[in-house]
Amino acid sequence: xxxxxxxxxxxxxxxxxxxxxxxxxxxxxxxxxxxxxxxxxxxxxxxxxxxxxxxxxxxxxxxxxxxxxxxxxxxxxxxxxxxxxxxxxxxxxxxxxxxxxxxxxxxxxxxxxxxxxxxxxxxxxxxxxxxxxxxxxxxxxx
Amino acid sequence: xxxxxxxxxxxxxxxxxxxxxxxxxxxxxxxxxxxxxxxxxxxxxxxxxxxxxxxxxxxxxxxxxxxxxxxxxxxxxxxxxxxxxxxxxxxxxxxxxxxxxxxxxxxxxxxxxxxxxxxxxxxxxxxxxxxxxxxxxxxxxxxxxxxxxxxxxxxxxxxxxxxxxxxxxxxxxxxxxxxxxxxxxxxxxxxxxxxxxxxxxxxxxxxxxxxxxxxxxxxxxxxxxxxxxxxxxxxxxxxxxxxxxxxxxxxxxxxxxxxxxxxxxxxxxxxxxxxxxxxxxxxxxxxxxxxxxxxxxxxxxxxxxxxxxxxxxxxxxxxxxxxxxxxxxxxxxxxxxxxxxxxxxxxxxxxxxxxxxxxxxxxxxxxxxxxxxxxxxxxxxxxxxxxxxxxxxxxxxxxxxxxxxxxxxxxxxxxxxxxxxxxxxxxxxxxx
Numbered sequence: 267x268x269x270x271x272x273x274x275x276x277x278x279x280x281x282x283x284x285x286x287x288x289x290x291x292x293x294x295x296x297x298x299x300x301x302x303x304x305x306x307x308x309x310x311x312x313x314x315x316x317x318x319x320x321x322x323x324x325x326x327x328x329x330x331x332x333x334x335x336x337x338x339x340x341x342x343x344x345x346x347x348x349x350x351x352x353x354x355x356x357x358x359x360x361x362x363x364x365x366x367x368x369x370x371x372x373x374x375x376x377x378x379x380x381x382x383x384x385x386x387x388x389x390x391x392x393x394x395x396x397x398x399x400x401x402x403x404x405x406x407x408x
Numbered sequence: 409x410x411x412x413x414x415x416x417x418x419x420x421x422x423x424x425x426x427x428x429x430x431x432x433x434x435x436x437x438x439x440x441x442x443x444x445x446x447x448x449x450x451x452x453x454x455x456x457x458x459x460x461x462x463x464x465x466x467x468x469x470x471x472x473x474x475x476x477x478x479x480x481x482x483x484x485x486x487x488x489x490x491x492x493x494x495x496x497x498x499x500x501x502x503x504x505x506x507x508x509x510x511x512x513x514x515x516x517x518x519x520x521x522x523x524x525x526x527x528x529x530x531x532x533x534x535x536x537x538x539x540x541x542x543x544x545x546x547x548x549x550x551x552x553x554x555x556x557x558x559x560x561x562x563x564x565x566x567x568x569x570x571x572x573x574x575x576x577x578x579x580x581x582x583x584x585x586x587x588x589x590x591x592x593x594x595x596x597x598x599x600x601x602x603x604x605x606x607x608x609x610x611x612x613x614x615x616x617x618x619x620x621x622x623x624x625x626x627x628x629x630x631x632x633x634x635x636x637x638x639x640x641x642x643x644x645x646x647x648x649x650x651x652x653x654x655x656x657x658x659x660x661x662x663x664x665x666x667x668x669x670x671x672x673x674x675x676x677x678x679x680x681x682x683x684x685x686x687x688x689x690x691x692x693x694x695x696x697x698x699x700x701x702x703x704x705x706x707x708x709x710x711x712x713x714x715x716x717x718x719x720x721x722x723x724x725x726x727x728x729x730x731x732x733x734x735x736x737x738x739x740x741x742x743x744x745x746x747x748x749x750x751x752x753x754x755x756x757x758x759x760x761x762x763x764x765x766x767x768x769x770x771x772x773x774x775x776x777x778x779x780x781x782x783x784x785x786x787x788x789x790x791x792x793x794x795x796x797x798x799x800x801x802x803x804x805x806x807x808x809x810x811x812x813x814x815x816x817x818x819x820x821x822x823x824x825x826x827x828x829x830x831x832x833x834x835x836x837x838x839x840x
Contacts, residue, residue, distance in 0.1 A: 275783045276820065310790060330820065381790075
């Protein structure tokens, strides 16, 4: 239930993001979702990919600072109010969030990527409330 | 006025005789009190008795800044601590500062040479001298202070910073002489114009500027903006502090107080003396100091010596404005910065070799130090606040070690150019 997110340090300069996507494309790694956290002079690219270990190794070989981070992917129906329900559970169970982002899939609803301060606790609480979580093996289908 | 005409206008032969006599005594003192220097002399089979005149100076071993570090803090002092009445310190090449100690006689001599330099600059007892060099471990403030008192002029011991107050006191007290770094002088002129004050309405007539390198074009700019005569003064704490040498009103090189501080110019690669008048590394031997006399100290400053008699009447040898350094030391807002110090800070924060690049820019009138650090694995975190925290910590640790602020920028690995496997550490973009 715990998914490895790939995080890459990027400088704020032209062409850096495409360098990463090009390297991953050539390595046959699919990117399901990504987000960029940015400051005035650097950013962190966070990605959910089909093969996190391979993505890390390939990017490291190409000189990037890379790290994997444990995240939780919660599936919610693609309809109004479902994100609010998810957040209410997290609030009620006092799951603290470092950051989160989301992507949606045509048929299977939306997926929220959550980076909690305590990963196992977050999984436990969401399962308690019957929230559907994405498994690692499912990601290859995306 | 010439403060000590007998010395400052002595013939070359007279000067050589004085220097030779004093050198003999200094060599004896060091040989018998400083084991590390004695070992250096023994290594080349030299005894104190082998030094008979100033011409024998060139046979003696050199002293480097690292010798001071290796003997930190007081190991190079030749008198018991009960004789030391003050210490000063400047930044060393790594974490430890370079410490110097002064006896009562040293302080008197120092005040006297600073008085000479003030007279060279055209300052008299009728002047009001605002000392805007930092007071404290740095030699600039207290060095100028006691020299000014010794002359009999009025000293305003305001120390560095507090720019609006500096200007207010200039107006209210009628300051006629300002002593500070040249970049601070330009900053003063900017703040004056912001405050709507015309320097021509002030009483300023002389500026004594030192502690960092500056060019002739900067001199013209300062003179035009502050409406004063800009005089270059030179010194370093290892030798004494300010007052080692200073320009006279003719502004044609700095007269060295060579009866106390004997200069040589060497080729930094071969260590041999250069041809007279050629540029090389400046080396000083102190021949009257008691606390921490030093023989053949390599300043790493590049300059040349002029032995012609000056129009002012002084025969004291002159040194030209320093043309650069034979090492990688940077002088930023009067503070000595060695890249190795930055490296020490970064090493303390991680276990592997950090890759970094220091850039110095002159923004407006002030020097700005920028540090680019590669975010290697050991520094990288997935969270922005960790990385922002890392930036802050680097900035803070450098500030507490060097006392100057630095702009830190985190960059990707391998973005800093490596030349022949070794990274280039410093880019100095200042036009000075």
